[in-house]
Amino acid sequence: MDSSVVCTETFATDGCVKSRHKKNISRDVESDIESLCKAIPQLAKTFRIIDKIGEGTFSSVYLGEARMRDGSREMFALKHLIPTSHPTRIAAELQCLTVAGGRENVMGVEYCFRKEDHVVIVMPYMEHQAIVDIIGSLSFEEVRLYIYHLLKALRHIHQFGMIHRDIKPNNFLYNRKAKTFALVDFGLAQGTADTQIELLKDLVGLRKGPRSVFSEKNLNSCVSTSTTKQETKTQLVKPTKTGELSSRRFPAARGGPATVRTQKVQRGVHQPLTCNCFRTDRVCNVCLSRKQQVAPRAGTPGFRAPEVLSKCPNQGTAIDVWSAGIILLSLLSGRYPFFKASDDMVALTQIMTIRGSREMVQAAKAFGKTVLCSRELPRLDLRVLCETLRGRRADEEVKPISRPKLDCDASDERGQKQSCETTPLLPKRQDKTPNDSSGGDCQVGDEQGWDTVPDEAYDLLDHLLDLNPTSRLTAAQALQHPLFKHL
Known part of the structure; x- marks a missing residue:
């Protein structure tokens, strides 16, 4: 010192x-x-x-x-x-x-x-206010400045080939009085392929061993890789007695019991690694024998990008931009945190309730995954969604937020699959109380600017929350958006 x-x-x-x-x-x-x-x-x-x-x-x-x-x-x-x-x-x-x-x-x-x-x-040390405490009193102009400065910080670190991996309001400090901002906590940072931070290159070997992207509670999941006949023999769960295996009980995704169902593998005959336990409460031997997918998963629940949730191995700076989009979604809707999911599969389903299931299927193909959904979820109008949650459309309903029951399946192009049955949740509207700062019914829109939010704000939000990381705006591109024209 x-x-x-x-x-x-x-x-x-x-x-x-x-x-x-x-x-x-x-x-x-x-x-x-x-x-x-x-x-x-x-x-x-x-x-x-x-x-x-x-x-x-x-x-x-x-x-x-x-x-x-x-x-x-x-x-x-x-x-x-x-x-x-x-x-x-x-x-x-x-x-x-x-x-x-x-x-x-x-x-x-x-x-x-x-x-x-x-x-x-x-x-x-920088004095700052927690977003959860002030979100109900923020004006639209403050929201615009907040996102602008967050994107500036992201553009800066991305130029060095740094991926922050934990973008959230708690890690982007905001001094409301001084109008100063600071991105903090690089404890989970990783480097891109061309990173200028030499030590970030050494972190690849420090990652923990195989770990399922989905919660351990989701045992009704199927994870596989392309496997040869010889691998099939050695990897399958050692069979004892069919009745003994069938009677084993495991905790299912919802806390209830799940029964393992055996599947005969005829000796000397190549058996394709396919299963029929999808959308059931059982896990077959084939699924139990499949290798786990390994990919970075760091970050905070509710802010993880679709490619992180579906365990795409090739993750870049686009995951930070997605998290910035989630923050903007929270600030425009007055709901923080916006997503609260018990595991990654529920989180993926919640995203689909807003961005649409068909769009998710198409985006997943771009990063080598396959997503199956038992019912189609329409893409929501982001302005209607945010204004409804903020209380500026009291007489309107966003019908797709009816919390449909879903059976969904995420897999990669080689047959690696994750399945779940879940009920997606979106933030509930709450009646505003005198001490409520969560952004209840807004009655001072004229002063805060919420009655004149430009279309550019929701257009930027739409681009930040692009499900496809390859077409998602970069931080540098987002700073050129018309929303920041006068900045």
């Missing part, structure tokens, strides 16, 4: 937790701060840690204050990475911040502390 920037006068070691006079913190947080100071003593000598301001699966974020050489005090965000994080992953995140951070709405890095397996990344 550069001592020319921070005053050499240090804080007392116990100064890390002597902040309760300013803000009451819980004993758990106080304990966490004490543990952090013990793990990295130098941190306690440089910062007065005030509070824990964020916590995720892979890290915790603390608010710290440092005394600068000119006598001023400055606030910093201290991101403590979990000790089990792989060193290459930590180094890659740091490289992303140092190469692309500090400009174009991307958070930079100031310092980094390390002792043994503990690492703390020090970043500028």
Whole structure:
């Protein structure tokens, strides 16, 4: 850490937790701060840690204050990475911040502390408001600026061949008063084939082994690859007794029992790897023997692109653009989060209820997948959908949001298949209460601009939510959209 920037006068070691006079913190947080100071003593000598301001699966974020050489005090965000994080992953995140951070709405890095397996990344602290708290009071112009600056950040990191992979409002900080923005958390970032971030190239070998894209609850799924006759013999589940196999019980997709059904394989005769358990509550031996598909799946439920949900191996920067489209959908409709799915198959079905099943089938072919749906779902008018959810079309109904019961099947062009039976859900309209900020019935449209939302907003939304990643707008192309003409 550069001592020319921070005053050499240090804080007392116990100064890390002597902040309760300013803000009451819980004993758990106080304990966490004490543990952090013990793990990295130098941190306690440089910062007065005030509070824990964020916590995720892979890290915790603390608010710290440092005394600068000119006598001023400055606030910093201290991101403590979990000790089990792989060193290459930590180094890659740091490289992303140092190469692309500090400009174009991307958070930079100031310092980094390390002792043994503990690492703390020090970043500028930016006051911000959570979208869930302000979504009901945002004006259309604020929404337009928010998406514009998000796309600027994406264009910037994509130029370096970086895929963020976890774009969501919690990772794009917004200071409403200062109108400043910052893209944060590159802990799940990956590189494109031509990435300029050298350490991102090393992350390919760190990915975990085969993992089903669909939840473990969805045992009525079929995953396969092209298999030779010899592979068929070795991969099939070892048969014991037909009756014994048939009586085994497994949890089904909806929590109920599912029975494994055996399928005879005649010795010496090549048997095609096809099954007849689709749309049943059983899983046959052929399906149980098939290899799992392996593809990146990182991200937050509700923001994953169709190619991620269907486990397409070739994923690029388009997945970040899709997530930006989901954010825009939430802001235009006043519903956050917009999608809440228990697993990836339900998420894929929810997307179809808005974008249409026929369109999903066509898009899936573009990235080598096959999607089957037992009933056709029409594509919704995005303006009607958003205005209805926002309460500006009180007398209109979006009929396809009637939550139809679906049997759907996603498979790749070689026969790899996932099947499910699910009921898709869309955000329910809620009556607005005095303290409700979820975007209920809007009665101040004239002041917020929601009565004059231009068609360009929904046209941009339509292009960001293009089901086909090859034709989806890039962030750079989206910034040239007429919606941002005067920006």
